[in-house]
Amino acid sequence: MGVEENAVTTATTDDGTAAGEVSALAADVVVYPIAPGYRVNVRRGPGTQYGIVRTLPYGMSVPVYCQKPGERVTGPYGTSNLWDNIANGQFVSDAYVKTGSDGYIATRCD
Numbered sequence: 001m002g003v004e005e006n007a008v009t010t011a012t013t014d015d016g017t018a019a020g021e022v023s024a025l026a027a028d029v030v031v032y033p034i035a036p037g038y039r040v041n042v043r044r045g046p047g048t049q050y051g052i053v054r055t056l057p058y059g060m061s062v063p064v065y066c067q068k069p070g071e072r073v074t075g076p077y078g079t080s081n082l083w084d085n086i087a088n089g090q091f092v093s094d095a096y097v098k099t100g101s102d103g104y105i106a107t108r109c110d
Contacts, residue, residue: 031061032084032105033098035076040096046070046083053090062086062097066109078102085109 034040034056043050047070056062064084068091072081075095080102082094099105 029063029065031063033061034059034092035096035098038076038096040092042086042090042092043083044089044091046091048073050091056092062092064097064099064106066107067094067104068109 037058039058040056040060042053042056044053046068049071062084063086065087066085067082068085069081070083070091071093072079073093073095075093077095077098080093080095082104083091084094084097084099084106085091
């Protein structure tokens with residue numbers, strides 16, 4: 001699952017969305033690389049106190065659907081309190097994602 005397009009196009013949905021519809025939506029999503037040499041924990045919320053959902057493998061890129069302020073974390077791309085929503089209920093610290101910005105690059109999560 002190292003290719004983001006495959007992760008999106010092979011995802012199943014509970015609402016009966018056809019695979020073609022999922023593929024069409026994937027074309028509008030921008031993905032950003034995780035810092036080289038890091039396996040990043042994906043958490044249920046914007047902080048290290050939230051449970052780990054999974055750990056991203058080396059060389060992964062992720063979509064950023066929205067961002068949310070949370071715990072301040074220091075990583076290879078600086079110190080940030082922004083957390084990137086990469087899937088429903090899944091967040092990674094923006095300090096580990098190469099977005100090219102220290103601020104918001106997506107809408108704020110509700």
